Amino acid sequence: GAGVSQSPSNKVTEKGKDVELRCDPISGHTALYWYRQSLGQGLEFLIYFQGNSAPDKSGLPSDRFSAERTGGSVSTLTIQRTQQEDSAVYLCASSLASTGTQYFGPGTRLTVL
Amino acid sequence: QKEVEQNSGPLSVPEGAIASLNCTYSDRGSQSFFWYRQYSGKSPELIMSIYSNGDKEDGRFTAQLNKASQYVSLLIRDSQPSDSATYLCAPRAMNRDDKIIFGKGTRLHILP
Numbered sequence A: 001g002a003g004v005s006q007s008p009s010n011k012v013t014e015k016g017k018d019v020e021l022r023c024d025p026i027s028g029h030t031a032l033y034w035y036r037q038s039l040g041q042g043l044e045f046l047i048y049f050q051g052n053s054a055p056d057k058s059g060l061p062s063d064r065f066s067a068e069r070t071g072g073s074v075s076t077l078t079i080q081r082t083q084q085e086d087s088a089v090y091l092c093a094s095s096l097a098s099t100g101t102q103y104f105g106p107g108t109r110l111t112v113l
Numbered sequence B: 001q002k003e004v005e006q007n008s009g010p011l012s013v014p015e016g017a018i019a020s021l022n023c024t025y026s027d028r029g030s031q032s033f034f035w036y037r038q039y040s041g042k043s044p045e046l047i048m049s050i051y052s053n054g055d056k057e058d059g060r061f062t063a064q065l066n067k068a069s070q071y072v073s074l075l076i077r078d079s080q081p082s083d084s085a086t087y088l089c090a091p092r093a094m095n096r097d098d099k100i101i102f103g104k105g106t107r108l109h110i111l112p
Helices: none
Strands: A005-007 A010-013 A019-024 A031-037 A044-050 A065-069 A075-079 A088-095 A108-112 B011-014 B019-025 B030-038 B045-050 B054-058 B061-066 B071-076 B085-093 B106-111
Touching: A005 A088, A010 A019, A019 A088, A019 A108, A031 A075, A044 A065, A044 A075, A075 A088, B011 B019, B019 B030, B019 B085, B019 B106, B030 B061, B030 B071, B045 B054, B045 B061, B045 B071, B071 B085
Parallel strands: A010 A108, B011 B106
Antiparallel strands: A005 A019, A019 A075, A031 A044, A031 A088, A065 A075, A088 A108, B019 B071, B030 B045, B030 B085, B054 B061, B061 B071, B085 B106
């Protein structure tokens, strides 16, 4: 079946511009995570959606970052007024609450010039 | 604050030897544990999960769990160059709605 998809795969933007990154989770998965991974670094948790509960936004690094999940499915991560330090790979993962196994998308590589 | 600790490495192991990757966690309520592998430039993928104390074997991989010591490990027997990757540990709390926190990972390098 279809896995987690993310778009775009690559995004180059200029400092100060806003960007939107999209994640399509596996159908039926109630949990959705966003992570950021800088070159050679570990996964940095950003935000977690679980069912109809309020999202856990504790990992968002600043108020320039926000995310939505519409209809319990597709999620969009928005970064406003991008900075060079926002350059990284942004990964999305989804899972079933029953198993907890996260399935990762291929990621979006963001480059801020 | 729940913490997951892994030695960042790199851990260098000769081809054919056993690679031992370790992970400690702070949340005593953790009930299940996941090991993921991440190749350079790729996304993480699940290798194994373990729920009960003791060993769980899957091919060349063995996960070992000791809840009393808050310690979980992954052994890779007959290491191959294709095992060179970063290995991430992720404990899961009893409450299934709690988010899962990953360790920073251990970089493993298998020497041909």
